[in-house]
Amino acid sequence: MTPHTEAVPAASERSTARAVDSPLVRGGLAIGAGIVAGNILGFVRVALTAYLLGTQHQADALAVAIGPLDTVNSLLTNSMVFAFVPMLTQRQGAERTAFFLELNRFFSRLFFLTTACIVAFAPWLVRALAPGLDPAYYPVAANILRIAAFSTTAAGAAAIHSALLYTDRRFLPSAFYQASLNICTIACALGMWKALGVYGFAIGYTAGAWLQFGIVYFAARSPLSLKGLSPSVSSWKELITRPGSFLLYAGLVALNITITRAYATHAGPGMAAALEYCMRCIGVPLAFLVMPVTSSLLPEIARLRSSGMLSQARRLIDRTVVLTALAAVAACLIGIAIRHPVIALLFERGSFTAESTLLVSAVFLGFVPSLIGWSLIEVMSRSLFAMDRIWLPLAASAVPVIVNLALTLAMHSQDPHFLGLGASVGLLAGFLVLFLAARAERRPWGSAQHNLS
Numbered sequence: 445m446t447p448h449t450e451a452v453p454a455a456s457e458r459s460t461a462r463a464v465d466s467p468l469v470r471g472g473l474a475i476g477a478g479i480v481a482g483n484i485l486g487f488v489r490v491a492l493t494a495y496l497l498g499t500q501h502q503a504d505a506l507a508v509a510i511g512p513l514d515t516v517n518s519l520l521t522n523s524m525v526f527a528f529v530p531m532l533t534q535r536q537g538a539e540r541t542a543f544f545l546e547l548n549r550f551f552s553r554l555f556f557l558t559t560a561c562i563v564a565f566a567p568w569l570v571r572a573l574a575p576g577l578d579p580a581y582y583p584v585a586a587n588i589l590r591i592a593a594f595s596t597t598a599a600g601a602a603a604i605h606s607a608l609l610y611t612d613r614r615f616l617p618s619a620f621y622q623a624s625l626n627i628c629t630i631a632c633a634l635g636m637w638k639a640l641g642v643y644g645f646a647i648g649y650t651a652g653a654w655l656q657f658g659i660v661y662f663a664a665r666s667p668l669s670l671k672g673l674s675p676s677v678s679s680w681k682e683l684i685t686r687p688g689s690f691l692l693y694a695g696l697v698a699l700n701i702t703i704t705r706a707y708a709t710h711a712g713p714g715m716a717a718a719l720e721y722c723m724r725c726i727g728v729p730l731a732f733l734v735m736p737v738t739s740s741l742l743p744e745i746a747r748l749r750s751s752g753m754l755s756q757a758r759r760l761i762d763r764t765v766v767l768t769a770l771a772a773v774a775a776c777l778i779g780i781a782i783r784h785p786v787i788a789l790l791f792e793r794g795s796f797t798a799e800s801t802l803l804v805s806a807v808f809l810g811f812v813p814s815l816i817g818w819s820l821i822e823v824m825s826r827s828l829f830a831m832d833r834i835w836l837p838l839a840a841s842a843v844p845v846i847v848n849l850a851l852t853l854a855m856h857s858q859d860p861h862f863l864g865l866g867a868s869v870g871l872l873a874g875f876l877v878l879f880l881a882a883r884a885e886r887r888p889w890g891s892a893q894h895n896l897s
Contacts, residue, residue, distance in 0.1 A: 478622070478623060482731075485623050495794035499717045499796070499803060502584065504717050510588065510592055529611055533611050552600075569589060570582055570585045588642065602657040605665075609660065625656065700848050725783075725787070725808060725812075726811065780812060784801065821875040840881065
């Protein structure tokens, strides 16, 4: 064998080794493993819900209480991580530690206040979020909401600790958040079913959030040195503006689904529950399309931007958007083709009857295209946030809500096939507006004179 031919496999091995050693690859693998575990357990959790509750009124009550709260927790988690990873990355050593402790003190009070408000106003929140729910089940939904509200304090505090871990490229402790949540929910729902019924799901959900907080708390704080720290002094405007911007963006995107869920309660019994089962089916590919890439990519984009390597960051974002689009369209077409047998296989047992399968399959048909627009707007918006281009995602995030409301009110249909159509069209329209606006703007990203943040 000639020296030239020997060099080829050696170079290939070195390239493979560099890929494995890359923090981006390791981060993606860790988060991907967490998503796999979390979604497998998530299907078990939803299958258990379907078995015990089917598409009955109690399933609607659980969906309208846990669904919006899960959205709130997700908003807090994403806002803290994607707002403060770049800010923590810009600091080193004792300065970073002091800033982290300041963040934790400031936002822990806000998280507790949020929980207290949800507990106090639970009955009114349920009536606003589920105006068509059977009135006999309003108290049940309000009690579920109160129990699960205590997860919000844990989820928000865990997100701040996760931001510190992401900054250090330590992704593993935070990767299994959904797995912790689902394990505890399944265990408590099964163990407490005879004594507490549907409330076991809410107790398990809250316990899972606190379990994950304990994991990231010890992982983030164990290597910290607190000796000789100078207190970090940041203005409250600095602390609020960055997460506030992302929270507004994510809240508007989530409002698109909240509107659909609220309208589902008017469309008939079992509709809200059917939408929630569809959310689980769509949530799996959505998580794989968005979370591994954006969570591990965010620190890299922030570093490229801070180093002035803007063209490299832009190329990285472009490639990610193209690959996400191809994968999302393929997942959507496959989901439409196999929806009925898969839903029957996953859920059709116990209280989940063949009629329930038909209902969920019908809702899924109109809702699954939302996967395309949802994944694309998330990937591109988070990348733009990392590039400090805040106003484009904020403006585009209002588009899905406006389109969804207009289309839903115009059709005013109770046909389950059209229940998710407004959300699907709205999210795709939002991405197209964001994409076209970003392309139309010819000014260099990151230029101080054209910075939109």
